[in-house]
Amino acid sequence: MIEVSALTKHYRGKKAVDEVTFTARPGRVTGFLGPNGAGKSSTLRILLGLDAATSGRALINGKRYRDLTDPLRSVGALLDGAGPVPERRAVDHLSWMARSNRIPRQRVREVLELVGLADAAKQRVKTYSLGMRQRLGIAAALLGEPEILVLDEPVNGLDPDGIRWVRTFLGDYAAGGRTVLLSSHLMTETADTAHDVVIINHGRVVTQGSLAEVTAGHASLEAAFFALAGARW
Amino acid sequence: MNAMTAAVRAELTKIITLPGVWIVTGVILALDVLVQLQPAELFADAVAKITPDGNIEVFVGQPQPASEAILGLLAGGTLQMGLFLPVLAAVIAGQEFRSRQLGLTVLAMPRTVRMVTSKLLATALCVLVVAVLIAAVNTAFMYGAVRNWNPGLLVSGEAFAGHGRFISFAVLYCLATCAVTTVARSTLTGVIVTLAPAAVTMSQVLARTVPDLDALLPLSAARNLMLDPGVNDLTAGRVHGLLVLVGWAAVTAVAAAVTLSRRDAR
Numbered sequence: 162m163i164e165v166s167a168l169t170k171h172y173r174g175k176k177a178v179d180e181v182t183f184t185a186r187p188g189r190v191t192g193f194l195g196p197n198g199a200g201k202s203s204t205l206r207i208l209l210g211l212d213a214a215t216s217g218r219a220l221i222n223g224k225r226y227r228d229l230t231d232p233l234r235s236v237g238a239l240l241d242g243a244g245p246v247p248e249r250r251a252v253d254h255l256s257w258m259a260r261s262n263r264i265p266r267q268r269v270r271e272v273l274e275l276v277g278l279a280d281a282a283k284q285r286v287k288t289y290s291l292g293m294r295q296r297l298g299i300a301a302a303l304l305g306e307p308e309i310l311v312l313d314e315p316v317n318g319l320d321p322d323g324i325r326w327v328r329t330f331l332g333d334y335a336a337g338g339r340t341v342l343l344s345s346h347l348m349t350e351t352a353d354t355a356h357d358v359v360i361i362n363h364g365r366v367v368t369q370g371s372l373a374e375v376t377a378g379h380a381s382l383e384a385a386f387f388a389l390a391g392a393r394w
Numbered sequence: 395m396n397a398m399t400a401a402v403r404a405e406l407t408k409i410i411t412l413p414g415v416w417i418v419t420g421v422i423l424a425l426d427v428l429v430q431l432q433p434a435e436l437f438a439d440a441v442a443k444i445t446p447d448g449n450i451e452v453f454v455g456q457p458q459p460a461s462e463a464i465l466g467l468l469a470g471g472t473l474q475m476g477l478f479l480p481v482l483a484a485v486i487a488g489q490e491f492r493s494r495q496l497g498l499t500v501l502a503m504p505r506t507v508r509m510v511t512s513k514l515l516a517t518a519l520c521v522l523v524v525a526v527l528i529a530a531v532n533t534a535f536m537y538g539a540v541r542n543w544n545p546g547l548l549v550s551g552e553a554f555a556g557h558g559r560f561i562s563f564a565v566l567y568c569l570a571t572c573a574v575t576t577v578a579r580s581t582l583t584g585v586i587v588t589l590a591p592a593a594v595t596m597s598q599v600l601a602r603t604v605p606d607l608d609a610l611l612p613l614s615a616a617r618n619l620m621l622d623p624g625v626n627d628l629t630a631g632r633v634h635g636l637l638v639l640v641g642w643a644a645v646t647a648v649a650a651a652v653t654l655s656r657r658d659a660r
Contacts, residue, residue, distance in 0.1 A: 206658070212659070243496075253407065257405075257411070291500060301498070360526050
């Protein structure tokens with residue numbers, strides 16, 4: 162379970178995240194929605210120990226991320242903007258990550274096959290398309306067979322087949338009792354995937370609840386999003 | 395396997411799978427061969443003319459005891475190549491700031507002390523291997539010069555002690571470079587900041603005016619550690635040189651750990 166409580170982050174005096182509170186529960190896909198600059202990535206970065214919170218807390222199964230032993234075995238994450246060195250081969254990139262958390266080497270081959278990159282495993286990442294890089298990021302998130310997945314815009318750059326694969330995969334993943342927190346700006350995709358929704362704008366949570374609760378009285382999640390967040394797309 | 399061993403193995407995997415590391419290592423070793431090749435004939439001629447009382451005249455008009463002179467040349471040659479090793483350390487440390495790999499490293503190893511320690515240990519191991527190769531190349535070339543005179547000199551205790559001093563300098567200097575690059579978050583800045591004091595040492599300005607201050611610079615400390623005080627003008631003793639290099643490595647490593655723990659991983 163992911164618990165974010167009164168989380169606040171200031172960047173140079175400006176509030177990027179303002180008293181954000183929500184929970185992502187096991188067995189559910191939680192969609193984390195908001196326009197660019199709303200504070201989604203900042204919240205995820207604090208949750209994962211990459212940025213320090215100004216105040217508040219973000220816990221994973223009751224612990225800070227940095228206090229987890231072999232964290233990749235508990236939490237798999239795909240972050241926008243953090244990627245492998247382009248000159249390194251994909252298999253080598255996953256190998257160092259696996260070694261750092263004592264994940265068996267055979268798991269590297271398994272996740273590459275799972276995301277459809279087995280044939281391109283020995284290619285350097287710089288030769289990858291945007292979609293292939295995204296698949297590699299998802300493979301890295303899945304390395305430790307984690308109970309919790311935190312994915313920032315996972316379908317960016319994926320072709321329709323890839324998007325459908327991610328949607329099905331995340332649904333199956335959560336159905337196994339695992340927790341999925343999914344940040345996205347794609348309303349239709351999120352509506353097809355998420356069970357719960359948290360909408361954030363200007364650093365504050367605008368609304369949250371099950372998909373049915375949030376979309377009640379609106380034609381779609383997109384309509385609810387614009388009505389609630391007052392965002393311009 | 396404990397968590398620290400796993401972290402060091404991960405950092406070593408990063409190092410050996412980075413093409414830049416192999417390129418820089420190849421260039422440094424090729425440069426070493428080139429630099430050693432040029433005076434090889436001169437040294438061989440000088441050794442052939444060693445006088446019966448054991449003096450050699452490598453530089454015209456400057457006779458010296460042959461054994462000390464040969465080992466001094468060996469130490470000088472390795473010290474010279476050691477100046478290129480910070481580039482290797484900066485490339486190793488600087489990879490974290492390309493494509494924001496640092497974010498992934500923090501995800502995998504969120505505890506700062508473990509992450510920094512594993513990085514420094516892996517870098518030290520890598521530099522140690524390259525330093526041993528440099529020492530081996532230089533010894534091989536020197537063997538070509540002394541093989542008909544006293545080849546045993548190159549496997550003497552004094553020769554190995556000289557190599558040990560060089561390897562200590564190389565590893566400590568590169569650890570400082572690795573840490574400075576981490577603080578600066580830039581490969582180029584890491585190289586420049588590390589080599590700038592070396593330029594001051596080479597100008598000899600501080601050595602002439604404020605020798606005590608000069609002795610605190612890393613390259614001056616390396617000279618004090620490695621070179622023969624009977625032949626070279628040095629600003630402090632060997633132990634002082636070693637302590638200064640240890641100090642640089644320790645202070646910069648702490649600075650890197652503090653920087654990584656206080657700044658967001660971007």
